[in-house]
Amino acid sequence: MKRLGKLVWALLRELADENAYQRHLEVHGRAHSGEEWRRFSEERLRAKYARAKCC
Amino acid sequence: MKILGHLVWAAIAVAAAFCLGGIALSRGEHINSIWLVVAAACTYATGYRFYARFIAARVMTLNDQRATPAERLRNGHDFEPTNKWIVFGHHFAAIAGPGPLVGPVLAAQFGYLPGTLWIIIGAVFGGAVQDFVILFASMRRDGKSLGQMAREEIGKIGGFTALLTVLLIMVILLAVVALVVVNALRGSAWGAFTIAATMPIALFMGVYLRYWRPGKVLECSAIGFVLVMSSIFAGRAVAESASLAPVFTLSAMTIAFSIIVYGFLASSLPVWLLLAPRDYLSTFVKLGVVLMLGVGILFVRPELQLPAFTRFVDGTGPIFAGKVFPFCFITIACGAISGFHSLISSGTTPKMIAKESHAFPVGYGSMLLESFVAIMAMVASCVLQPGVYFAVNSPAGVVGATPAAAVATISGWGFPVSVADMSSLARDVGEQTLFSRTGGAPSLALGMAHIFARGGGGQAVIGFWYHFAIMFEALFILTIIDAGTRVGRFMLQDLLGHISAPLGRTSWMPGVIGTSACIVAAWGYFLVQGVRDPLGGINSLWPIFGISNQLLAGIALCVATTILLKMHGAKYMWITCVPLAWLMTVTFTAAWQKIFSPLPALGFLAQADKLEASLSTVTASNLAATQTLIFNARLDAVVCGVFMVLVATILLDSIRVWIGILRGTREAPVREAPFVLSQLRAEEL
Numbered sequence: 001m002k003r004l005g006k007l008v009w010a011l012l013r014e015l016a017d018e019n020a021y022q023r024h025l026e027v028h029g030r031a032h033s034g035e036e037w038r039r040f041s042e043e044r045l046r047a048k049y050a051r052a053k054c055c
Numbered sequence: 056m057k058i059l060g061h062l063v064w065a066a067i068a069v070a071a072a073f074c075l076g077g078i079a080l081s082r083g084e085h086i087n088s089i090w091l092v093v094a095a096a097c098t099y100a101t102g103y104r105f106y107a108r109f110i111a112a113r114v115m116t117l118n119d120q121r122a123t124p125a126e127r128l129r130n131g132h133d134f135e136p137t138n139k140w141i142v143f144g145h146h147f148a149a150i151a152g153p154g155p156l157v158g159p160v161l162a163a164q165f166g167y168l169p170g171t172l173w174i175i176i177g178a179v180f181g182g183a184v185q186d187f188v189i190l191f192a193s194m195r196r197d198g199k200s201l202g203q204m205a206r207e208e209i210g211k212i213g214g215f216t217a218l219l220t221v222l223l224i225m226v227i228l229l230a231v232v233a234l235v236v237v238n239a240l241r242g243s244a245w246g247a248f249t250i251a252a253t254m255p256i257a258l259f260m261g262v263y264l265r266y267w268r269p270g271k272v273l274e275c276s277a278i279g280f281v282l283v284m285s286s287i288f289a290g291r292a293v294a295e296s297a298s299l300a301p302v303f304t305l306s307a308m309t310i311a312f313s314i315i316v317y318g319f320l321a322s323s324l325p326v327w328l329l330l331a332p333r334d335y336l337s338t339f340v341k342l343g344v345v346l347m348l349g350v351g352i353l354f355v356r357p358e359l360q361l362p363a364f365t366r367f368v369d370g371t372g373p374i375f376a377g378k379v380f381p382f383c384f385i386t387i388a389c390g391a392i393s394g395f396h397s398l399i400s401s402g403t404t405p406k407m408i409a410k411e412s413h414a415f416p417v418g419y420g421s422m423l424l425e426s427f428v429a430i431m432a433m434v435a436s437c438v439l440q441p442g443v444y445f446a447v448n449s450p451a452g453v454v455g456a457t458p459a460a461a462v463a464t465i466s467g468w469g470f471p472v473s474v475a476d477m478s479s480l481a482r483d484v485g486e487q488t489l490f491s492r493t494g495g496a497p498s499l500a501l502g503m504a505h506i507f508a509r510g511g512g513g514q515a516v517i518g519f520w521y522h523f524a525i526m527f528e529a530l531f532i533l534t535i536i537d538a539g540t541r542v543g544r545f546m547l548q549d550l551l552g553h554i555s556a557p558l559g560r561t562s563w564m565p566g567v568i569g570t571s572a573c574i575v576a577a578w579g580y581f582l583v584q585g586v587r588d589p590l591g592g593i594n595s596l597w598p599i600f601g602i603s604n605q606l607l608a609g610i611a612l613c614v615a616t617t618i619l620l621k622m623h624g625a626k627y628m629w630i631t632c633v634p635l636a637w638l639m640t641v642t643f644t645a646a647w648q649k650i651f652s653p654l655p656a657l658g659f660l661a662q663a664d665k666l667e668a669s670l671s672t673v674t675a676s677n678l679a680a681t682q683t684l685i686f687n688a689r690l691d692a693v694v695c696g697v698f699m700v701l702v703a704t705i706l707l708d709s710i711r712v713w714i715g716i717l718r719g720t721r722e723a724p725v726r727e728a729p730f731v732l733s734q735l736r737a738e739e740l
Contacts, residue, residue: 011144015338016272020132027131037269038327045326047133050545052221052398053538055154055228055389055604 017044064104071097075175078363079168085358088434091167092352095175095430099423102179107187107419114619114627115191117411122733124197125407134198136409136735139416146404147421148338150186150396151345153232153496153532154389154604155429160436160495160502161597162386163444164372166364167437169383171430177384177391178426181634185608186396187418188615188631193401194408195727201401201611205705207726208617209712213705217610218546220701221398224603225543226574227694228395229318230581231600232532234592237310237582238494239525244303245294245485247310249522250529251303252286253333254317260332272335279336283530287522294485304487307586314536315579321537322544322571330537337531344527348431351506359437361444366468373449374493375594376656381645385601390429392634394607396422397614409735435502436495442472443480443489447498450591451491461490483514484521493591500524543574584687587680595659595691598649602695605642606702609635613709620716621723628713639706646699650692659692 013019024040025032074094078086111117128134137145162170193199199207202221206214240246260279268274293299305313321329370378375386389395400418408414436444445465446454454461458474465472481489484504489497504520512520545561547570552559558566585592612635620628652658655665666685673681715721 007138007140010138011141012273012339014137014141014145015148015342016276016335018270018272020135021270023131023135032270034266034269038265041265041327041331044132045331049326049330049538049541051402052225052395052542053152053535054150054395054399055152055232055393055535055600 017041020044064101067097067104068101071101075172078171082363085360087356087358088352088438089356091171091359091430091434094171095427098175098179099427102183103419103423106179107183107415110184110187110419110630111412111415114623114630115188115411115414117191117414119410119412120733121411122731122735123194123408123411124405124728125409126733126735127728127731128197128406133403133406135407137407139409139413142404142407142409142413143417143421144342145407146399146417147424148342149399149403150389150393150421150425151341151428152389152395152535153235153528154393154395155425156432156499156528157235157495157597158387158601159390159429159433160499161374161448161593162383163361163433163436164365164374164448165368165379165383166362167359167433168363169368169379170387170433173384173387174390174426174429174433177387178422178429181608181637182390182392182396182426183419183422184630184634185392185611185615186400186422187414188619189397189611190400190405190408190414190418191411192615192618193405194411194414197728198406199401201397201614204401204618205610205614208614208621209705209709212708213610213613216701216705218550220603220607220610220698220705222543222546222550223694223697223701224394224600224607225539225546226577227581227596227600227603229536229539229543229578230585231593231596232535233311233314233318233578233582234585234596235494235496236314236529236532237307237586238492238591238593239496239500239529240305240310241307241492242304242487243294243525244300245290245518245522246525246529247303247305248293248299249283249286249290249526250533252289253283253526253530253533254329256282256286257329257333257336260336261328264332265327275332276335276339279332280340283336283340283526284523287519287526290522291485291518308583311579311582311586314533315575315582317533318536318540318579319571319575322540322575323568326541330534330541333530334534334538337534340527341531344524345428345431348435348503348506349427351503351510352431352434355506355509357434357438357506357509359434360440361437362441365441370654370657373445373453375597376654377598377645377648381641381648382598384641385598385605385645387429388601388604388608390426390432392605392608392638394604394609394611396425397608397611410733432499435499435506438502438505439498440472440476441470442466443476443501444498445470446472446477447489447492447501448495449491450493450589450594452589452591454491458488458490483517485518486521491591493593495593496525496528500528540571540574540578543578544570547573584690587683588687589684590656594656595688598645599691599694599698602642602646602649603698605638606698609638609642609702610705612638613705617709617712618725620713621725625717639702642702643699646695650695659688659695663688663692 078090125136202217205217264275368379454464500521503524504517507520508517557563585596612631615631653661655662663685716723
């Protein structure tokens with residue numbers, strides 16, 4: 001049950017781009033800040049909304 | 056242990072056959088929805104265990120020793136090896152749209168049986184196979200898109216035609232889903248207020264996320280969800296207020312133009328301000344509601360009120376014209392097979408797959424779950440009394456403009472319903488009327504509200520659940536509209552960039568505004584056409600959408616067949632060729648009938664001719680409107696024809712390539728990325 005809960009939480013974080021942000025910080029060796037989030041999300045969202053959304 | 060396993064799978068297969076036989080042979084009495092649920096679940100399980108595993112092992116030869124693009128090209132952004140169940144959820148959230156919900160509701164006019172069988176069988180042998188093969192092919196080609204694969208595997212003509220087809224489909228898709236929202240909200244102060252409230256809520260979320268609590272998407276979405284739920288409660292107060300209700304009671308045309316303006320603004324404004332926060336919220340609400348509906352159906356186990364077949368299998372249906380073959384198979388696209396999925400399967404997902412074997416549950420399994428959503432939508436629509444179902448879904452142009460005329464027509468078809476029944480139901484859900492609320496969304500919301508209310512709260516809460524369901528449908532349809540307009544704009548800029556370089560730059564504001572306006576004008580035109588259509592718009596637009604989506608699936612299956620042919624020769628090409636042949640037969644028949652049928656209710660050209668013949672008798676005030684209807688009918692015929700030509704081009708080009716490969720006159724290189732041994736450790740996932 002605990003494992004399922006962890007998996008659901010990880011899925012929610014993935015869908016919310018929070019995991020991707022964490023990875024972004026780790027890859028670039030940076031700390032979280034408002035400026036960093038804005039830089040990350042702009043790049044992420046630009047790529048995300050250049051792709052077709054399903055019907 | 057092995058014998059026990061065989062026995063369990065034999066029992067599941069027998070249960071699938073028994074339930075499918077049960078729903079197929081049952082006549083004259085209501086059946087419980089659990090039959091559909093068990094038939095679907097057991098058939099999916101059998102298909103997954105045997106057919107999909109055969110494809111994975113024999114045809115694709117999935118190999119976990121081979122590094123995936125997520126591992127080889129890992130960059131912390133797009134390419135990232137991810138836990139398979141997270142990719143599964145991510146992929147499912149991406150492919151699940153309004154299609155599997157609305158299509159089955161509309162196709163229920165034939166009865167529950169044709170649509171249910173198509174959803175189950177189509178998904179196992181068609182839709183899931185398409186998604187799985189395209190995901191596999193993209194994964195083996197560094198996450199390439201469908202268009203890129205079409206260009207490389209078939210040729211330049213195929214690649215360009217695929218891009219153009221997708222752009223045209225986007226236009227039709229956006230128009231038809233916008234029409235669904237218009238028909239759900241017109242004359243509904245409660246619904247219009249709730250949806251209008253989601254705009255400032257999304258703006259608030261955007262600012263909150265960017266400046267107040269950067270990065271806290273889940274926290275922000277939870278706040279947004281609470282605010283949206285509050286707006287549903289507030290909507291009831293607005294609908295009951297003598298001063299506010301008229302402000303939010305809007306005509307169909309007003310709502311249509313509001314959505315057009317919204318689409319333009321949302322595609323031109325910064326993504327973080329409106330689109331992204333709404334998209335986060337809509338994704339969570341969508342997954343939550345799908346889960347709730349599944350639990351609700353299992354808990355309530357409602358009886359289906361619609362018969363297995365209705366008289367409308369003969370093509371005289373009020374919701375859309377056309378016989379069960381081919382129209383059932385294009386009306387239900389996304390729940391059985393959807394071309395759009397191939398864009399997702401060759402988009403983000405292949406870049407997240409950590410091990411090749413994960414493509415099996417993600418590609419094949421996600422589509423089965425999507426198909427199950429379509430089964431739930433079918434159940435939700437069929438729990439309504441048939442008279443109520445047809446009163447809600449039939450356009451006034453078919454059943455009559457007054458309640459008395461509508462109930463007389465529908466009762467005359469053998470589906471009794473009274474004005475008092477409909478008034479009482481409308482009162483219960485806080486609406487002025489439920490007659491002729493075409494598009495599928497209101498009847499789906501009624502069915503869902505019926506199931507949720509029976510789960511707890513009864514009639515006292517049915518109004519809340521109805522508007523909750525409307526909010527859920529409108530929320531993610533509007534997300535599709537703003538995201539789709541933006542994507543359409545990028546595609547147009549991509550094409551126009553070849554003519555003028557500045558037009559291709561996504562940062563050049565005049566180009567952004569001009570191309571956004573072009574895309575919005577294109578789908579807005581079809582939306583207004585649908586609103587003005589005396590037959591409700593769905594009759595003409597949904598079949599065009601279904602045809603175009605299935606034709607895109609045809610393109611994906613052409614690519615998939617070419618790849619299988621290059622891998623194994625003719626040995627396994629039947630896996631994708633059989634669904635391709637079926638889809639081509641269905642869609643070309645439907646498109647041909649939509650253009651050339653002599654019946655005005657069905658054929659666009661016959662409809663235009665009939666209207667033209669009536670020009671001499673129409674009043675001067677109706678002359679311009681009638682001429683517009685004639686033009687629209689001919690335009691729809693041209694759009695259908697263009698789709699047929701585009702897909703025929705790709706099909707013929709593919710057949711030319713296949714013949715060349717089979718005769719040995721053409722080189723058939725498998726353009727997979729080279730084998731690299733995987734170094735990924737289990738603890739990294």
